[in-house]
Amino acid sequence: MGQMEWAVWANEQTLASSYILIIGASVGLCGIFDKWGIAVFGLITGIGVLFIEFPRGLNKKGQTKKRRLQECIVLYVSATGPLARNYYVRFCVYMCLAMPCCFMLPTFLGGMCLFMGAFIYLMAAVNGESWKPGVEKKPETQLSQERTEKSPRLTHRFVDANDCQVSLSITEMRETVV
Amino acid sequence: MELASSTARRCSYFFRTKSILILWMLLMAVVFWTTYFHYKYDPKYYYLREMLGSSLYLSRGTASMLNISCCVVVLPMCRGLGYLLLSLAGEHSCSLIRCWINESKKIHIICAVTIVVASILHSISHVINAQNFSHHYNYHFKDVNVANFCGEDPLFTVLGTVPGVTGVAMVLVLCLLCSSSMSYVRETCYDAFWYTHRLFIVFLVLLVLHPISGVLKEQSNIDHHIPGCRMDNLTHTDSKTAHLERLHEYFDECVVQPKFIPQNTQTWKWVVSGLVVYVIDFTYRLIRRRSTSGVAAVNNSQASVLELTLETKTRFSFRPGQYVLLNCPKVSLLEWHPFTVTSCATADQAKFTLHLRTNGDWSLFDQSEQTSTFKVPYTATRLYIDGPFCSPSEGVLHHRVSICVAGGIGVTPFASFLNYIRVRTRNLDKLAVKRFHLLWLCREMQSFLCFTDLLTCIQNQMWEENRPDFIDIQLYLTRQYRQEQLQNILRACPGLVYKVQFGRPDWPCLFREWEELYRGKLHCSLLGNSSCLKWRKYDCTRQRHRIRIMMTYSLETFILTYQCYLRIKVPNMTFHGHTLHMLMVISIIHIQGR
Numbered sequence: 001m002g003q004m005e006w007a008v009w010a011n012e013q014t015l016a017s018s019y020i021l022i023i024g025a026s027v028g029l030c031g032i033f034d035k036w037g038i039a040v041f042g043l044i045t046g047i048g049v050l051f052i053e054f055p056r057g058l059n060k061k062g063q064t065k066k067r068r069l070q071e072c073i074v075l076y077v078s079a080t081g082p083l084a085r086n087y088y089v090r091f092c093v094y095m096c097l098a099m100p101c102c103f104m105l106p107t108f109l110g111g112m113c114l115f116m117g118a119f120i121y122l123m124a125a126v127n128g129e130s131w132k133p134g135v136e137k138k139p140e141t142q143l144s145q146e147r148t149e150k151s152p153r154l155t156h157r158f159v160d161a162n163d164c165q166v167s168l169s170i171t172e173m174r175e176t177v178v
Numbered sequence: 179m180e181l182a183s184s185t186a187r188r189c190s191y192f193f194r195t196k197s198i199l200i201l202w203m204l205l206m207a208v209v210f211w212t213t214y215f216h217y218k219y220d221p222k223y224y225y226l227r228e229m230l231g232s233s234l235y236l237s238r239g240t241a242s243m244l245n246i247s248c249c250v251v252v253l254p255m256c257r258g259l260g261y262l263l264l265s266l267a268g269e270h271s272c273s274l275i276r277c278w279i280n281e282s283k284k285i286h287i288i289c290a291v292t293i294v295v296a297s298i299l300h301s302i303s304h305v306i307n308a309q310n311f312s313h314h315y316n317y318h319f320k321d322v323n324v325a326n327f328c329g330e331d332p333l334f335t336v337l338g339t340v341p342g343v344t345g346v347a348m349v350l351v352l353c354l355l356c357s358s359s360m361s362y363v364r365e366t367c368y369d370a371f372w373y374t375h376r377l378f379i380v381f382l383v384l385l386v387l388h389p390i391s392g393v394l395k396e397q398s399n400i401d402h403h404i405p406g407c408r409m410d411n412l413t414h415t416d417s418k419t420a421h422l423e424r425l426h427e428y429f430d431e432c433v434v435q436p437k438f439i440p441q442n443t444q445t446w447k448w449v450v451s452g453l454v455v456y457v458i459d460f461t462y463r464l465i466r467r468r469s470t471s472g473v474a475a476v477n478n479s480q481a482s483v484l485e486l487t488l489e490t491k492t493r494f495s496f497r498p499g500q501y502v503l504l505n506c507p508k509v510s511l512l513e514w515h516p517f518t519v520t521s522c523a524t525a526d527q528a529k530f531t532l533h534l535r536t537n538g539d540w541s542l543f544d545q546s547e548q549t550s551t552f553k554v555p556y557t558a559t560r561l562y563i564d565g566p567f568c569s570p571s572e573g574v575l576h577h578r579v580s581i582c583v584a585g586g587i588g589v590t591p592f593a594s595f596l597n598y599i600r601v602r603t604r605n606l607d608k609l610a611v612k613r614f615h616l617l618w619l620c621r622e623m624q625s626f627l628c629f630t631d632l633l634t635c636i637q638n639q640m641w642e643e644n645r646p647d648f649i650d651i652q653l654y655l656t657r658q659y660r661q662e663q664l665q666n667i668l669r670a671c672p673g674l675v676y677k678v679q680f681g682r683p684d685w686p687c688l689f690r691e692w693e694e695l696y697r698g699k700l701h702c703s704l705l706g707n708s709s710c711l712k713w714r715k716y717d718c719t720r721q722r723h724r725i726r727i728m729m730t731y732s733l734e735t736f737i738l739t740y741q742c743y744l745r746i747k748v749p750n751m752t753f754h755g756h757t758l759h760m761l762m763v764i765s766i767i768h769i770q771g772r
């Protein structure tokens with residue numbers, strides 16, 4: 001379990017609980033439930049958590065797989081400061097937000113899921129992880145730095161010692177090589 | 179006419195590739211609607227309907243969807259079962275079965291998505307049901323109620339019953355299962371996915387317990403008490419059904435109170451049958467699991483590839499392309515890692531070889547030192563073997579022409595084919611495959627060295643048997659080298675110089691060549707690894723415009739994230755008026771670090 005990155009899982013878990021919270025709160029607001037104030041709170045919380053959790057942070061290797069359209073909001077999320085950066089803060093905030101949701105049946109499930117997400121964030125925080133916005137630096141793996149050769153058509157390009165490109169036909173190249 | 183034929187072709191192609199999905203959705207729709215209308219019109223549920231309304235039908239409809247999908251979802255994960263089925267069917271097994279077994283992970287995901295969608299609908303409808311139970315409390319027939327009194331908080335109604343508590347627990351477990359099996363989580367922290375997925379047992383046990391206390395009740399004495407005959411006393415009288423009106427023509431009033439009994443639950447039958455199959459499969463695998471009597475030989479002359487020759491006490495039979503799971507208790511007790519068996523099974527020996535590319539923290543030898551050394555004295559090491567299991571790359575032997583593209587260590591399934599063919603050089607005509615193209619792409623020259631002997635040997639044997647056209651091997655070195663570096667490297671490996679080509683393959687040229695060679699019906703199998711996948715995809719899509727190929731990509735990940743197989747189907751290509759039936763299978767073996 002040495003390479004475990006809890007934050008990645010916590011991110012998916014809280015995002016899923018935000019969906020559940022939004023669905024539950026919408027059901028709570030459909031008119032037949034009494035405590036609709038909690039449903040309004042749950043809806044706002046769900047949208048807020050969705051907003052905070054949507055952009056994926058960089059992992060330990062400095063790579064990420066961006067969600068679609070996450071560039072649009074990652075700057076706003078990083079502007080929230082410690083809430084975005086520090087996972088202890090996220091844990092506390094989510095615990096506080098999840099508490100009131102547990103007093104109404106439609107938002108109860110969302111609240112419980114958010115609790116679990118918060119606990120996974122606590123594990124991430126204890127593990128010493130923190131959120132880094134995944135937009136400034138383009139993730140570059142070792143593989144992408146060492147490009148592969150293009151397919152040879154009629155001529156084949158080599159780079160000589162002075163970094164000048166030299167064109168050789170395939171047969172010429174074979175002769176030089178063998 | 180042209181348009182009609184192309185439309186028909188596209189439609190038939192669509193139905194063939196999406197057959198599993200379409201069949202499944204049809205089944206689910208039928209199950210949903212039959213249950214939905216059963217609860218909507220059956221007089222047994224009259225009083226429940228009075229209280230709950232349409233959310234009752236929705237909850238029951240989704241419940242029966244959940245029953246079936248929770249049974250089916252475990253079946254694709256029975257790999258021993260898949261292996262048995264294919265073994266029974268023999269080498270010339272039905273392509274549909276083969277296709278379904280190969281796409282087992284896809285079936286698993288389809289079922290899982292069904293479970294998630296049905297659970298969301300089921301939960302929503304039960305949340306509304308709980309509210310209705312407390313608001314529309316039935317004062318006349320108190321047995322049908324779930325709430326304790328009128329206006330009870332639905333939260334307490336739910337948390338006070340067994341189905342409520344188990345339902346909440348199941349949603350939480352399902353949420354954990356889903357969030358940990360998202361592809362990004364699987365890629366970055368596989369352990370979280372692997373260990374969290376063991377919660378499925380908890381989920382299924384809770385599912386069995388969920389309906390067993392029978393909270394929803396049906397009326398048992400319809401013959402003596404006409405449902406709704408005291409309708410004027412009830413609070414809600416707006417939903418009379420035609421059926422009841424007809425009954426009222428014959429009976430004026432009832433004297434007997436309605437009796438309510440818990441419904442018969444079907445859930446445990448489904449879940450237990452699924453679990454029984456899983457347990458049988460698991461026991462079968464446990465029995466088949468064996469320890470090696472020792473490591474016969476280790477060849478770690480190549481920098482990152484370890485060749486292990488293992489010995490078992492009993493004979494180990496497998497077909498080319500199959501893989502085994504390997505466990506080394508000294509490294510980790512719980513981790514089982516898949517590796518393709520690269521040697522060929524023969525009747526007289528109980529040895530087989532595996533090629534292990536070391537990557538990540540599970541490795542049998544120390545990577546920290548420059549020279550790779552075995553972590554423990556290898557003759558004394560006890561390794562455990564689970565398998566063999568089927569893989570889609572077995573299909574290579576069943577087509578007339580197989581074009582295989584391998585990247586790096588992804589060549590291992592083909593190495594086992596080459597070994598298979600090497601043993602059978604004298605009776606090549608009995609094989610279904612008539613020509614075998616192998617394109618092997620590597621970034622490093624050293625990577626070619628692990629199978630140099632095999633390639634040279636098979637080439638010589640084919641010449642001796644006068645069948646040099648049976649196998650066509652092309653090696654590509656894709657990394658950019660400076661000219662002098664290249665010369666040094668080639669001097670270092672003299673055995674291979676005459677075959678290695680530089681740069682990536684010239685795909686349009688190759689396609690043109692195959693197009694000229696194989697007119698009529700043709701099956702191609704393309705295998706590669708994920709780093710070549712990007713440009714392969716690009717090339718194939720570019721080809722599509724020129725030669726009108728229809729392609730779909732579906733990625734299959736087996737057991738762990740290590741082995742991925744990609745399947746490309748190319749139906750009904752038209753070249754110069756000839757119709758070509760092509761099936762391309764790209765299989766990627768991608769060993770990821772844990």
